[in-house]
Amino acid sequence: MTDFPLIQTVGLSGVLVRFADTMSEPANRAALSFRAAVDAADWPEVTETSTSLVSTFLQIDLVAASVDTLLDRLHDLLATRDWYTSDLPTGRRLWHVPTVYGTDLAPQLEEAAELAGLDPDAAIAQLSQARVRVLTIGFAPGQPYMGELPQNWDIPRQQGLTKSVPAGALIVAIRQLIIFTNASPTGWRHIGQTAFKTFRPRSDTPFALSPGDELCFPSISRAEYDKITATDETGQGGAETEVLA
Amino acid sequence: MSATLTISQAGPALTIQDMGRPGWRAQGLTKGGAADPVALYEGAALLGQPPELAVIEMTGTGGTFTADADIRIALTGATMAASIDGDAIVWNASHMLPAGAKLTIGGTTGGTYGYLHVGGGIASDTLLGARASHLSAGLGQPLAAGDALPLGADKSRETGLQLPRDSRFDGGTVRVVASMQTDHFTADERKRFETTAFTRDPRANRMGVRMDHDGDGFSAEGGLSILSEVIVPGDIQITGDGAPFVLMGECQTTGGYPRIGTVIPRDLPRVAQAASGTAIRFEFITLEQAITLETQHRQDIKALGGQVTPLVRDPAKIRNLLAYQLVGGAISATDNPFEEEH
Numbered sequence: 001m002t003d004f005p006l007i008q009t010v011g012l013s014g015v016l017v018r019f020a021d022t023m024s025e026p027a028n029r030a031a032l033s034f035r036a037a038v039d040a041a042d043w044p045e046v047t048e049t050s051t052s053l054v055s056t057f058l059q060i061d062l063v064a065a066s067v068d069t070l071l072d073r074l075h076d077l078l079a080t081r082d083w084y085t086s087d088l089p090t091g092r093r094l095w096h097v098p099t100v101y102g103t104d105l106a107p108q109l110e111e112a113a114e115l116a117g118l119d120p121d122a123a124i125a126q127l128s129q130a131r132v133r134v135l136t137i138g139f140a141p142g143q144p145y146m147g148e149l150p151q152n153w154d155i156p157r158q159q160g161l162t163k164s165v166p167a168g169a170l171i172v173a174i175r176q177l178i179i180f181t182n183a184s185p186t187g188w189r190h191i192g193q194t195a196f197k198t199f200r201p202r203s204d205t206p207f208a209l210s211p212g213d214e215l216c217f218p219s220i221s222r223a224e225y226d227k228i229t230a231t232d233e234t235g236q237g238g239a240e241t242e243v244l245a
Numbered sequence: 246m247s248a249t250l251t252i253s254q255a256g257p258a259l260t261i262q263d264m265g266r267p268g269w270r271a272q273g274l275t276k277g278g279a280a281d282p283v284a285l286y287e288g289a290a291l292l293g294q295p296p297e298l299a300v301i302e303m304t305g306t307g308g309t310f311t312a313d314a315d316i317r318i319a320l321t322g323a324t325m326a327a328s329i330d331g332d333a334i335v336w337n338a339s340h341m342l343p344a345g346a347k348l349t350i351g352g353t354t355g356g357t358y359g360y361l362h363v364g365g366g367i368a369s370d371t372l373l374g375a376r377a378s379h380l381s382a383g384l385g386q387p388l389a390a391g392d393a394l395p396l397g398a399d400k401s402r403e404t405g406l407q408l409p410r411d412s413r414f415d416g417g418t419v420r421v422v423a424s425m426q427t428d429h430f431t432a433d434e435r436k437r438f439e440t441t442a443f444t445r446d447p448r449a450n451r452m453g454v455r456m457d458h459d460g461d462g463f464s465a466e467g468g469l470s471i472l473s474e475v476i477v478p479g480d481i482q483i484t485g486d487g488a489p490f491v492l493m494g495e496c497q498t499t500g501g502y503p504r505i506g507t508v509i510p511r512d513l514p515r516v517a518q519a520a521s522g523t524a525i526r527f528e529f530i531t532l533e534q535a536i537t538l539e540t541q542h543r544q545d546i547k548a549l550g551g552q553v554t555p556l557v558r559d560p561a562k563i564r565n566l567l568a569y570q571l572v573g574g575a576i577s578a579t580d581n582p583f584e585e586e587h
Contacts, residue, residue, distance in 0.1 A: 008425045011507030012535055013477035016425055021472060035271075050271035050475060052499055057475040059270065062532070063539045138473070138499035141274040141382045145473075181273070182383050199273075201372055201384055207272040 005030070005078055007071060012062045017074065018055040019083065023174075025148065026084035027054035028135050032211055033086030037077060045070060051211055053136050053145065089212040091243070094131075097179070097196045098238040099170055099217040100225045101127065105193035108162075112172055112189040115155040126150065127191070128219040132177055134211050140181040142198035142207040146215055147176040157187035165190045168197070168237065170217060177217075192217060195229045195237030203235065214244065248314035248396045250363060252388055253347075258304035259388040261367055262360075264297055266375035266384075270498050276478070277379040277495045280304075280358045280451050281514040283546060284322040287408055288362030290549035291319035291339040293401050298366025299376040301388065303359040304451075307350025308388075310342075310361070316396060317364030317404050318342045323356025323414060323518060338407035338556055356414035356518040357449075364399030381452055381495050405556045408549065413515045416445075416523035420530045420538065421506035424480060429465035429503050438463060438505055439527055443489070447521040451495040454516050455488055456525065462487010465503035473501040479508035481527070489527075491516045509535045511542035 004027075006018045017034060020027035031051040038049050038058060048059035060070060101124040102109035113123030132146040149172070157173045162185060165171060169180040170192030178188060181198045194217070200206050209215075220228075220238075228238040252259070264285065265278020279285050279302055289296035307325050319339040320327055327334050327350045334340050336359075342348050353359060369376050378385025388394075427435070446455035463483050465471075476482075480492045482502040491508055492500070493516075506529060508516060519525055530538075 009422075009532060010425060010475065011422060011477045011479055012510060012532075012539060013479075013507075016475060018425075023472060048268055048270055050498070052474050053472055055474065057270070059267075063536050063543070067532075136499070137271065137273045139273060139497045141269070141272060143273050182381075199383065206373060207269075211271075 005034075005083070007074055009062060009067070010057065014057055014059040014062070015070065015074065016055055016057050017078070020054040023053050023135070023147070029086050029088060030054070030083035031056045032089055034078070034083050036089055037080075041073075041077065043070075043073065050138075051136055052138065088133075089210070092210070092212045092214065094242050094244050095209070095213060095215045096240045097194050097215055097217050098220040098224065098228065099128070099192040099194050100222055101192045101219055103193075103222055105222070105225070106170070106190050108189040109191040112155060112191045116152045118152070123191075124219055128217055131214055131216050134209050134213045134215070135176070136211055137207070137209065140184065140199070141201075142209060143178060143181040144198065144209045144213075144215075145176055145178055149175045149177065151175070155189070158189060159187075161185045161187050162190060166193070168194045170194055193225070195225065195232055196239050197235030197237065200235045208235070247365075247368065247398060248312050248316050250310055250312050250316070250367070250394045250396055252308055252310055252390055252392045252394070254309040255388050255390050255392070256303055256306035256308050257387070259308055260302050260378040260380065260385060261299050261369055261388065261394075262302040262377045263299040263375055265377050265494060266373055266379065269373065270475070273498050274373070274379070274382055275476075275494065275496055275498050277382070277384075277451075278375070278377045279360070280493060280517040281322050281360070281413075283411070283413065283514045284358070284360045286546040286549055287321040287337070287411075288319045288360055290553055291321070291337075291406050291408060292317055292362055292364055293403060293550070294364065294366070294399075298362070298397065299369065300363075300367065301361040301394075303350060303361065304357060306352040307359060307361070308390075310348040310350070311346065312342055312344060312396075314344050316342050316344075317399060317401070318348065319362040320350070320359065321362065321408075322358045322360040323353040323520075324410070325353050325359045326351035335407060335556060337410055339404045341404045353520070355520065357520055358518060363396050364401060365397030368395045368397040379495055381497075406553045407556045408552055408554075414518045414520075416519045416525045417515065418526050418528050419512045419515055420509050420535065421481065421527050422509060422530060422532055422535045424504045424507045425474065426465065426471060426503040427506055429467060429471070430463070430505050431466060434463060435505065435529065438489070439529060441526075443525045443527070444522050445516070445519040445525065446488075449521070451493055453493055453496055454491045454519075455484075456491065457488065463489060463505065465505075471501060471503050473499045476500045476504075477507065479510065479513050480504045481506050481508065493517060509539060511539055
């Protein structure tokens with residue numbers, strides 16, 4: 001048995017604090033709040049922080065820094081509270097991202113619905129009413145991993161890869177959703193298509209989403225989607241947003 | 246007035262690079278930057294300017310370039326056949342590129358990434374704090390024929406300097422420290438990893454370098470089902486078919502394949518620069534050994550300026566030999582040649 005939280009060095013690039021070895025809501029919460037606490041501590045050696053699903057990474061130049069001193073400080077900070085019951089970050093937002101489910105735009109809806117034990121209409125109803133949280137941003141710029149969906153969506157990745165799904169694709173596996181930043185191959189199933197751009201490099205806010213943000217994916221028709229793509233110049237893809245208390 | 250460098254013919258994989266774009270990992274964007282950062286320091290030493298200035302990275306083959314003013318250039322990284330108006334010029338050296346002269350850079354004869362540095366650096370627009378193209382993230386695009394690149398102001402006129410050729414283009418031993426999943430591999434599997442002869446797979450790119458070998462693939466205990474976790478450059482992930490994949494600066498920020506170790510930063514250019522088929526071996530070292538090696542390396546790259554020497558020029562190969570004032574000043578046996586003229 002491994003005792004969590006677990007501190008490990010990562011190459012010569014930094015230190016990883018892992019709160020679990022499987023995805024869980026409390027461990028994700030711990031990773032997010034521990035990152036916020038490290039940022040607030042403002043240690044000079046820490047040049048950058050990030051979170052994965054259930055861990056916090058501190059970028060530290062291990063060649064120049066005193067590793068022992070750092071580890072002591074990390075242990076001290078970890079001991080200050082129960083991170084698994086922390087509050088979520090402040091300033092989070094709720095996004096409503098219009099989504100076309102199925103059709104030729106998202107050809108794997110029926111297959112995914114069947115794995116989730118639903119007919120396509122029931123799957124669309126469940127997915128379009130689900131509210132998921134950004135668990136982590138990663139792999140590609142601004143790309144959110146969101147969860148968790150109801151238990152029946154604990155469906156495996158497909159054996160082979162889909163050669164390419166487009167930017168804005170909504171894909172599903174293991175109770176999580178992703179909106180793809182760029183066209184890319186994937187083992188997840190393509191169930192919806194949005195016009196939402198997660199990465200807007202020339203905008204004032206190049207990364208639309210932050211970990212802790214929540215999202216819904218209301219169902220729209222193909223005609224509504226076409227209208228959005230024809231007129232949207234912002235990358236919002238028709239999404240509306242509100243600040244969560 | 247600042248100069249412009251125009252590309253009249255471009256190889257398939259020319260990009261603007263610099264030290265990369267740190268600070269965006271949490272948002273899913275890796276640092277990227279030059280595949281061989283040592284080359285940035287070499288170019289900086291040859292031109293007497295900071296290593297942060299942007300350069301042109303050339304994968305496998307170069308292109309044809311002209312400038313609208315006399316500019317200084319330096320060529321580093323993988324050796325490529327290079328000439329100015331048809332006259333061969335030395336690699337790993339600085340040269341004057343006269344206005345309108347045609348600089349031609351051909352295919353590599355050893356290594357993978359060649360670099361064209363210019364006095365003052367490439368002064369293209371910055372995006373998210375850097376000029377480096379990060380193609381997998383959708384930042385920038387490959388350079389193409391017709392592109393005209395603005396150059397920064399150059400504070401020096403000195404050229405004709407060279408650096409000795411480094412051994413990082415020749416493959417060899419690459420040192421590795423334990424990573425967060427190293428203990429998912431048995432001691433026997435790690436030993437086999439260290440004793441296996443690998444070669445660089447031809448499909449390698451700026452995101453990662455796949456290593457080929459004869460024999461069984463490598464595998465972690467418990468298979469492939471680990472949670473997606475942060476990636477740092479140099480991480481060696483073992484993919485589904487058991488082949489090690491060394492992740493480079495332009496890789497994704499997270500990955501779910503187990504990692505057997507992490508290549509230390511100073512040896513990563515050795516992986517990047519290995520040509521297809523070049524032999525590589527991996528050797529585990531301790532974190533303490535790695536810190537000592539890396540500290541030494543940082544001192545060495547900062548002291549590269551001390552290794553710069555004047556190009557030894559063979560008069561038979563000097564361009565426009567007759568244009569040189571070879572005997573100018575030899576007019577008197579008695580005048581002090583060091584006295585200023587009036």
